[in-house]
Amino acid sequence: MPPEQPLVQVRNLYKSFSRGSETIDVLQDLNLDVGHAEFLALMGPSGSGKTTLLNLIAGLDQPTSGTIIVGDQVISEMSESELARWRTRHVGFVFQFYYLLPVLTAYENVELPLLLLPLSRQQRRKQVETALDLVGLSNRMHHRPGQLSGGQQQRVGIARAIVTDPELIVADEPTGDLDTRSAHEILTLLETLRAQLGKTIIMVTHDPKAAARAQRVLHLEKGQLVLDTAASPLLTAEA
Numbered sequence: 001m002p003p004e005q006p007l008v009q010v011r012n013l014y015k016s017f018s019r020g021s022e023t024i025d026v027l028q029d030l031n032l033d034v035g036h037a038e039f040l041a042l043m044g045p046s047g048s049g050k051t052t053l054l055n056l057i058a059g060l061d062q063p064t065s066g067t068i069i070v071g072d073q074v075i076s077e078m079s080e081s082e083l084a085r086w087r088t089r090h091v092g093f094v095f096q097f098y099y100l101l102p103v104l105t106a107y108e109n110v111e112l113p114l115l116l117l118p119l120s121r122q123q124r125r126k127q128v129e130t131a132l133d134l135v136g137l138s139n140r141m142h143h144r145p146g147q148l149s150g151g152q153q154q155r156v157g158i159a160r161a162i163v164t165d166p167e168l169i170v171a172d173e174p175t176g177d178l179d180t181r182s183a184h185e186i187l188t189l190l191e192t193l194r195a196q197l198g199k200t201i202i203m204v205t206h207d208p209k210a211a212a213r214a215q216r217v218l219h220l221e222k223g224q225l226v227l228d229t230a231a232s233p234l235l236t237a238e239a
């Protein structure tokens with residue numbers, strides 16, 4: 001049997017932004033495969049294009065040129081409205097500052113992505129309760145974000161990301177605003193989502209300790225991705 005296709009295939013990807021008369025070439029001939037149920041970390045200096053790449057893979061932005069395939073969809077050829085529909089079902093987003101709505105309870109925040117889908121109230125309830133259970137917050141579902149710790153708020157953010165059961169989860173600095181212990185718990189949760197539910201996770205981080213929890217670490221350099229040589233077992237063998 002031929003080997004299974006990667007979930008994400010990025011080929012000859014270019015992304016430029018123009019600012020006035022200036023053009024910034026952020027990604028240049030970038031190639032990347034991400035496997036099913038892989039946990040990948042992206043690192044690189046500020047401004048190197050990590051968020052730009054994540055947004056392109058998640059269908060939040062469109063490339064200048066090149067191809068992005070996720071699952072069986074060529075998302076680089078989709079219109080904005082097709083991308084929006086695709087994202088709703090196939091990608092879960094986790095952000096550094098959670099972006100929970102303060103007036104809604106944890107339950108209502110997690111339910112939000114489901115309101116875009118043709119589901120009954122009862123089906124929504126089942127999925128929200130499952131997601132909150134997975135992140136260990138069943139007993140906090142009627143709390144508002146202001147009544148929860150940062151780590152708990154990020155758990156709600158993760159429950160919201162998985163409630164539609166997407167194959168791909170993109171996380172932009174998910175531990176960037178958390179203390180060491182909460183960060184550790186969030187990374188453990190991401191590892192569990194990968195190992196037990198087969199989610200593919202792409203995480204941008206500045207923190208080498210967070211990156212080390214992923215299965216593979218890539219660095220953005222000059223618009224392209226290179227393997228994190230510091231983390232390579234061949235190069236870090238104890239002397």
Ligand SMILES: Nc1ncnc2c1ncn2[C@@H]1O[C@H](COP(=O)(O)OP(=O)(O)OP(=O)(O)O)[C@@H](O)[C@H]1O
Nearest residue numbers: 017018019024026045046047048049050051052053
């Ligand atoms: N919408 C946009 N319009 C113009 N320039 C942009 C836009 N988005 C990003 N850029 C520029 O592209 C470059 C890469 O930005 P990006 O946010 O992807 O970097 P990053 O590696 O995620 O940085 P950080 O680690 O600071 O978050 C920067 O020079 C940024 O100013």
